[in-house]
Amino acid sequence: MKTRTLTLLGLAMFTGMLAACGGGGGGGGGGRDDDTTQSTLDAQLRQVIAAEGLTGDPTTGRNLPSINDPLAQLGKLLFFSKSLSGDMDTACASCHHPALGGGDGLALPVGTGAIDPDVVGPGRNRADGLPNVGRHSQSVFNVGLYDTGLFWDSRVESIGKETGLNGTGSGIRTPETALHVADPLVTPGTSLVAAQARIPVAVPGEMLGSFMPGAAPEAIRQRLAERIGDYGAGAGEIPNNNWLAAFQTAFASAESAEQLITFENIALAIGEYQRSMIFVETPWKAYVQGDNSAISDSAKRGALLFYRDLNPGLACNQCHGGDFFTDERHAVTGFPQTGPGKGDGAAGDQDFGREQQTGNSADRFMFRTPTLLNLTVTGPYAHTGTYTLEDAAQHYFLPNDTFAGRFPGGSLCRVPQFAAHPDCANLYPNTVVNSAAARNAVTQQRLIDATLTFPDLSFSPPRDAPPLFDFLQTLTDPCTLNRACLAPWIPDPSEAPDGNQLNATDSSGSPL
Ligand code: HEC
Numbered sequence: 001m002k003t004r005t006l007t008l009l010g011l012a013m014f015t016g017m018l019a020a021c022g023g024g025g026g027g028g029g030g031g032r033d034d035d036t037t038q039s040t041l042d043a044q045l046r047q048v049i050a051a052e053g054l055t056g057d058p059t060t061g062r063n064l065p066s067i068n069d070p071l072a073q074l075g076k077l078l079f080f081s082k083s084l085s086g087d088m089d090t091a092c093a094s095c096h097h098p099a100l101g102g103g104d105g106l107a108l109p110v111g112t113g114a115i116d117p118d119v120v121g122p123g124r125n126r127a128d129g130l131p132n133v134g135r136h137s138q139s140v141f142n143v144g145l146y147d148t149g150l151f152w153d154s155r156v157e158s159i160g161k162e163t164g165l166n167g168t169g170s171g172i173r174t175p176e177t178a179l180h181v182a183d184p185l186v187t188p189g190t191s192l193v194a195a196q197a198r199i200p201v202a203v204p205g206e207m208l209g210s211f212m213p214g215a216a217p218e219a220i221r222q223r224l225a226e227r228i229g230d231y232g233a234g235a236g237e238i239p240n241n242n243w244l245a246a247f248q249t250a251f252a253s254a255e256s257a258e259q260l261i262t263f264e265n266i267a268l269a270i271g272e273y274q275r276s277m278i279f280v281e282t283p284w285k286a287y288v289q290g291d292n293s294a295i296s297d298s299a300k301r302g303a304l305l306f307y308r309d310l311n312p313g314l315a316c317n318q319c320h321g322g323d324f325f326t327d328e329r330h331a332v333t334g335f336p337q338t339g340p341g342k343g344d345g346a347a348g349d350q351d352f353g354r355e356q357q358t359g360n361s362a363d364r365f366m367f368r369t370p371t372l373l374n375l376t377v378t379g380p381y382a383h384t385g386t387y388t389l390e391d392a393a394q395h396y397f398l399p400n401d402t403f404a405g406r407f408p409g410g411s412l413c414r415v416p417q418f419a420a421h422p423d424c425a426n427l428y429p430n431t432v433v434n435s436a437a438a439r440n441a442v443t444q445q446r447l448i449d450a451t452l453t454f455p456d457l458s459f460s461p462p463r464d465a466p467p468l469f470d471f472l473q474t475l476t477d478p479c480t481l482n483r484a485c486l487a488p489w490i491p492d493p494s495e496a497p498d499g500n501q502l503n504a505t506d507s508s509g510s511p512l
């Protein structure tokens, strides 16, 4: 991890900024707060932007498909198809809907076995009222921009991590191979995103359900391809199956279902669809590219906090640096641990994060730094999804208070997903102890690297939190907030190649 030292220049700039803030926090109006402030702020921030080498555009030099490409169009239909789940009740979009920021809006996913499988987002439930996946569903927006690994623990990982290639350069490790060993079943040149699409279909809580219990993942994938392709053991499983025509169009080929509808081609198309979901036209980008009026003064103050070295700044860019707002590495940040967990610890409800992949206890509680683009729509936040955006920002300077505010006495009743659960006060009883262990790991880490942002900062949240929060809001592409703008990524019911398209609704029955 990059370490940073406090410079005298940084101090001088901060003094200027304090005067600009007038101690009043955030709003920026009245009195001596004004005129000179505006230009001083811009001058300071432009200096930071130049020093960081930002261009505002994380897509530069990348080869990304359009949603109008035939393969991305096929991928859209597959991404929304419940036919890819064992019991035909769950689609990728059940947990990654474009109208929900590319995620599911829940803290923890409700995958297979939902009471109403077509309800997606808040209100999607199983009979026991509990999630059946232990980590928060990440957004699929901009996943074509990652070069190192996917998932919170990067368990789908590029061997060479070449910049700009989204994993196509040198083979991909998956959970089915040892660390640093390319999965031989993933064809060379496959993107991280396409390789990832192989995984959820073979996970019982995500998509597999009760289908083919104990079968090898590759046998499951083969079987699902036969179902979609209407051949072999899957023949006749889907009534009114029109997938072959869709594949022939997408691949511009007259080949047979056996040749064309392989799981490799399914994953390729799903990958191209997701790689077309690029949402980077943010107010921050406009600002970086020269428009001083694109963001508010408060957001500019927040940006200075975000980028400046620790004390007086918050040095968030140590990890969330660059135009994609992530170093794509793993770090301990001590966000809460709740829910069913990932099998770690005595009770199995702990999550050791990256250590699960490396087996190295030095990696305990490390997670891959997520991008901060489109944060406004990708909530709730962090790997168990229990924090609001305000919580997540404040976590870095008031970790214990933020935790206690969200989980008073360890209760989950203030986490929206669990608020209506009759036993919300007593759910996941190890939340307090498991979360404290993760926060303690940060304290330990700070003894090794004192430049780590968190915790123990002498910041006064009333002054610092609102500007920081305003800055984070400028990282969202307005398209992600607009259903009409997102329409190209959501299939119309008339496009369905079979009867299993997920035409999702919210809990009141309105189409998403
Ligand atoms: C039951 C909910 C669920 C379903 C269904 C599901 N996912 Fe996910 N997805 C998740 C969760 C949870 C994570 C994070 C898991 C982890 O890190 O352990 C994730 C992670 C991802 C990521 C990684 C994003 C990143 O930033 O690294 C991609 C890409 C993705 N899913 C695509 C898909 C595709 C494609 C499908 C269908 C083949 C699918 N998902 C089905 C819940 C789901």
Ligand code: HEC
Pocket (backbone or CB within 6 Å): 306, 314, 315, 316, 317, 318, 319, 320, 330, 331, 332, 333, 334, 335, 366, 367, 368, 369, 370, 371, 372, 375, 378, 380, 381, 382, 383, 384, 389, 392, 393, 396, 452, 453, 454, 468
């Ligand atoms: C040491 C590296 C590091 C630093 C410094 C850091 N972060 Fe993070 N950030 C992470 C990691 C890793 C996660 C994911 C942790 C998890 O889910 O458990 C994360 C998650 C987040 C999230 C939640 C994103 C999501 O999609 O769920 C937000 C918001 C965030 N950070 C903002 C900030 C801000 C603001 C700062 C500065 C005050 C900051 N981060 C400093 C590494 C870092």
